[in-house]
Amino acid sequence: MSDATVRRTQADRRAKTRSSLLAAAARGLSTYGYANLVLEQVARDAGYTRGAVYHLFANKEELALAVVEWIGETWDTDVRRPSLDEAVPLASLITMARRHAFYCRHHDGARVMLTLRVEFTGQDHPVGRALDEAYHRLEAECAALVRAGRDDGSIPPGPPALLMAKSFLAVLESVGIEVAGEAPHDIELTERAVRGILGVAARA
Incomplete structure (x- = not known):
């Protein structure tokens, strides 16, 4: 086996270990929060020893930051970027809601982020x-999308755009978590909720 092949195999193994540990840590964070997360349990849940965690992450803080970054990347790929591809601002916001609901069917990322935000408030x-x-x-x-939607007439006038964006994201997050996995109603209910916040009619 060549040196290049060995290095590639090691890199693949390292990437697999890291991914497994991040997934286990995300489950732990959503269940227990940051303060009660135990690295030994994360390792066991991922099928590794404690040493595997410390080989890749210096401490719990570094692991949690890696989880936040990992979730951000998956959400960006699955939800944010496809939503911004829409030509109409309102369509971007509605697509974001629908894709977020679908994301919550298969990922615990939204619950992790909400748990950590509550824990670290203040x-x-x-x-x-x-x-x-x-x-x-x-x-x-999202505030920029609200302003653009008001400019093109698809979103009616109302509270300040940034406040609208904060409300939109709060509803998106909470409803997405609450109805996660209740297909096909999860997507429909999440869309209904954000349409209410935006002040736009439900689809016929």
Whole structure:
């Protein structure tokens, strides 16, 4: 076996281990929160020893930050980017709601993010700061869509766009978690909820 093949095999093994640990940590964070997350249990749930965790992550904080980044990347790929591909601002927001509901069927990411946001509210902590930065970017993006929708007439006038965006995301998150996996009603109910916030009629 060549050195290049060995390195590739090692890299593949490392990537598989990392992915398994991130998934196990996400499950643990959604169930127990950050303060009660035990790295030994994360390792066991992923099918590895504690040493595997510390080989890839310096500590619990680094692992949690990696989970936040990992969830952000999956949500960006599955929800955000396809939504922004829509030509009409209102369609972007509705697509975001529908795709988020579908995302919640298969991922625990929304519950993890909400659990961590609640836990770190009012605290100056690296994980809390990472979450705040991600949410502020998304709020600004959704506020821009609301303003654009008002400009083209698809979204009626109402409260300030940023407040609308915050309300939209709060409803999106909470309803998506509450009805997760209740197909096909999860998508329909999430869309109904955000249409109410946006002040637009439900589909006929």
